[in-house]
Amino acid sequence: MQHPPQTLEDIRLAIVGLGYVGLPLAVEFGKKRPVTGFDINAARIHALQAGHDATLEVSDEELRTATGLRYTTELEALRQCNVYIVTVPTPIDEHKRPDLSPLISASQTIGKVLKPGDVVVYESTVYPGATEEDCVPVLEKGSGLRCNTDFFVGYSPERINPGDKEHRVSSIRKVTSGSTPETADIVDRLYQQIIVVGTHKASSIRVAEAAKVIENTQRDLNIALINELAIIFNKMGIDTESVLQAAGTKWNFLPFRPGLVGGHCIGVDPYYLTHKAQSIGYHPEIILAGRRMNDGMGAYVVSQLVKAMLQRRIHVQGARVLVMGLTFKENCPDLRNTRVVDIVRELREYHAVAEVYDPWVSAEEAQHEYGFTPIAAPTPGAYDAIILAVAHRQFREMGEQRIRALGKTPHVLYDLKYLLRADESDLRL
Secondary structure, eight states, X not given: OOOOOSSGGGOOXXXXXXXXXXXXXXXXXXXXXXXXXXXXXXXXXXHHHTTOOTTSSSOHHHHHHOTTEEEEOOGGGGTTOSEEEEOOOOOBOTTSOBOOHHHHHHHHHHHTTOOTTOEEEEOSOOOTTHIIIIIHHHHHHHHSOOXXXXXXXXXXOOOOOTTOSSSOGGGSOEEEOBSSHHHHHHHHHHHHTTOTTOEEEOSSHHHHHHHHXXXXXXXXXXXXXXXXXXXXXXXXXXXXXHHHHHHTTSTTOOOOOOOOOOTTTTTTHHHHHXXXXXXXXXXXXXXXXHHHHHHTHHHXXXXXXXXXXXXXXXXXXXXXEEEEOOSSSTTSOOOTTOTHHHHHHHHHHTTOEEEEEOTTSOXXXXXXHHSOOOOSSOOTTOEEEEEEOSOOHHHHHHHHHHHHTTEEEEEEEEESSOOSOGGGOSEEO
């Protein structure tokens, strides 16, 4: 029977997948040890080799400090490694079912170079059991080796928050686990090399997987509750933000706010848990109810906007509506699973002309992902309605007057993100 690497010095590390999760991780390890950073996207590798991260998660200066990090698209470069950390996306498909194809593909790649004594650690969000039930068989088939006899696996869920410059890889406590006690120990010690706030070694891989998937499920449900409260308060003519500020004076009131729920975590992870629950014969009513609420917020926002436009005798069909912001959150270029597109699509159902402006996004990426190209700059005095959909700092700095100057007389200004005071906008969630 084989054993995993016994000491940190024995580890020859590879990070497989250099996106929002993998690159920051590779950079932190690259400050401490030699690391092979692998990605199948040649353009991504060339940009990193040139010293720039298009996702803006890692600065050019930070890339320069990772002196041990080398980038490659070559499979042979992985053959020298003995610990592989997999950080590929785990999205959902159009039917809101888990899409494990990137994870399976990465496992197939590693299976081609896997050797006795190697360890494969997964960071991608999955449902409990996926590492051992879905990934391990792929590794075994590709390598001809047996798990926990010839090679070993671990799971340490990512906790990256895109655009957050305060909570970084090294300052977020890390959950770790392994398929054997010996593997769990070396995986935990490896992450302790870069995680300054410490680690939590879970009792099993399935426990670590479950912990990850409920973190964002909990947030999703809390936001769904606030979204439902916002709808109720709107019908009652009560300002939701004022209510939340008042309730927030109690020490244990949670400071959630209403809004669109997208991104690669909160809007996706609950579907991984519900998929697994349904596969074992349980229908998760509360989790799916929260998902339905949050997935319906784009349509609700547009219905409120249309009512306000009609009250001002603004003709909706053919109206020009400026949607300010496209990314799933503020101050980052991440377009994954952004629910702003729900607003755009709903406006088109009313035959309104939606123009999207976002200084953070790549127009080419938006066109590729969603089939429309954001405008380079808004036209002053041109819009029948304006929706502040994302709280980018550029929009916050504009203030009411400069934003209002983009609208016609009259127009409707809908502030989804509380960028302005209550008396400065026409509508708020």
